[in-house]
Amino acid sequence: MKMGVRNDKKTTMQDRLGKIKTFYKKHKRLPSYSEMLQIFGLSSKNSVFKIVSKLIEAGFLKKEEDKLAPTSKFFALPLIGLVKAGFPILAEENRDYLTLDDYLIGDPQSSFLLKVSGDSLIGLGIFDGDIVIIEKKRLATSGDIVLAQIDREWTLKILKKDGMRTHLESANPKYPPFYPRNELEIFGVVKAVVRKFN
Amino acid sequence: MKMGVRNDKKTTMQDRLGKIKTFYKKHKRLPSYSEMLQIFGLSSKNSVFKIVSKLIEAGFLKKEEDKLAPTSKFFALPLIGLVKAGFPILAEENRDYLTLDDYLIGDPQSSFLLKVSGDSLIGLGIFDGDIVIIEKKRLATSGDIVLAQIDREWTLKILKKDGMRTHLESANPKYPPFYPRNELEIFGVVKAVVRKFN
DNA sequence: TAGTATAGTAAACATTCGTTCACTTTGTCA
DNA sequence: TGACAAAGTGAACGAATGTTTACTATACTA
Incomplete structure (x- = not known):
């Protein structure tokens, strides 16, 4: 089963992303690498380094001027349209993402x-x-x-x-x-x- | 005029808070002290240190475990009720603050x-x-x-x-x-x- | 079964961080 | 005018940061 591997990986990544999101929601900032160590239950900063790299690749985090920051994808909720009879209403593809605060509040x-x-x-x-x-x-x-x-x-x-x-x-x-x-x-x-x- | 002083101070503080907010909106994180130096146009980190201290006192920022983070007051919009004839509709006092994301999205x-x-x-x-x-x-x-x-x-x-x-x-x-x-x-x-x- | 990519460990590093101390400038009020 | 608080400067500090390099353990693939 080819997909088995990728799905397992993805869920772990999603789990970890979820933990970072939880942290962000509580503290209004990203955890430092040392804090991620605790959050993830790991013991080497390099593990965190690699994980963060993947989250950057996946588009949830980014670096600007060597500073780690969340992207809009990090915050946004998926926005779907109601396709009358179609099924893939929650499919990963063709998704828009929207942050309510940004959407509703101009200035x-x-x-x-x-x-x-x-x-x-x-x-x-x-x-x-x-x-x-x-x-x-x-x-x-x-x-x-x-x-x-x-x-x-x-x-x-x-x-x-x-x-x-x-x-x-x-x-x-x-x-x-x-x-x-x-x-x-x-x-x-x-x-x-x-x-x-x- | 006693209030004159306090108002001048307050506007400056609000200006700087505004600059931090702008930075946050763009980068989804707080600026470091060095970055605030540039933003504020100052040249001593200690100036920033003092400004941040006041913003903490004012309740817009906070520290937890030595890490700087915004409070909910930092994000929130003032929520006011429509007092039929009363004037102090935009007064500083008796204000509630609300973040739309937090208000609308449970999980x-x-x-x-x-x-x-x-x-x-x-x-x-x-x-x-x-x-x-x-x-x-x-x-x-x-x-x-x-x-x-x-x-x-x-x-x-x-x-x-x-x-x-x-x-x-x-x-x-x-x-x-x-x-x-x-x-x-x-x-x-x-x-x-x-x-x-x- | 051997080979190889993936995930995690461990230690060492320069850089940047926030903080402190001592000092100078500016502006306000008595 | 003199006094005093507020606002800013400049340098120095230990501590924490993110990154790199080298190594180990696990697990999937051929």
Whole structure:
């Protein structure tokens, strides 16, 4: 059996990669070679050296300027498309990889999260309790979901520019459009929404 | 003005923290002290040493077993609640911090992402093009959103157990419930959903 | 069964690491 | 103006780092 060998090797490698991932998740950094010694239960640094070399070859780690660092493949989750009837839904090939943080957050410096309350945006699939990622900015274009202060009251709504005037709308037929009496100040634009089940 | 001093200091610190964050985002690791020298444009390692000490005090970095590592505050985005009329929406105090990856992904090893196609779950706020986080498992409880194979066809639906029988439902009145002719095999449970706008 | 690649051990190495000490410069407040 | 804290410089240090070389044990292949 030709594949037997390669699979055994692979599982061991995956095991070790898993141990490194666990370490990384806990410590937010890669273990040093000495630490890998303990993690792997080995006793020669050269063993670690070889293992790391293979992980670099496999594309999970990399070196830049002699420093070891994880690649994006190290973090990313496999992203698959739902092929209607096809089988190879979890096959190794044709996989994309995606890191949620990178995918969702453009500029971390100017972003923050907001826990949504209310049902005024259910039409856009934003429910009570969802968390939206907001990018701080004072300008937005018509159709953007904005965090704004309308006549001193904070709200999360859809920005609509009809000619000269600007107003806010809900995504729920229950609520009427909001026309500012005096001020309408925009503080940020919703870039993404996330929701956890259970 | 008492605050003037502290604010000036803070911005400098924030600047430097920002530079470290930028480095981290690019290299997926913290810069060494020598690298910080370049990043900060300084020329004595001891300067870096002092700066790092302050960042540790401020709670952005930490040491464990003599190794420098970022804290969760280093990564996290501020999470705020929408106080109806209150002002201090972006105030430093009373802030929660949240890392999306940690928040959304429970067990990275057994999780993968799936790009949703179709409108069968719009009732749950899961739209065409959204990405769901799925945890691999073969068992689920009634009400879970599951990735399943029903009579050889892959689908993402709500699992319903009515007594002995098990079937799948949509979250869209357009579609009828699906009762398996022969087989119904569960492959994973949807733990979260994310959607990017624009 | 002999041959050979794979995995691990052991010791030695220069390099880089973070830290400490002593000193200088800058800026603020009384 | 003088005093004092904050911010930065420069050199020196032991300790830990990743890498190399040489050797051993295991296991698959022919």
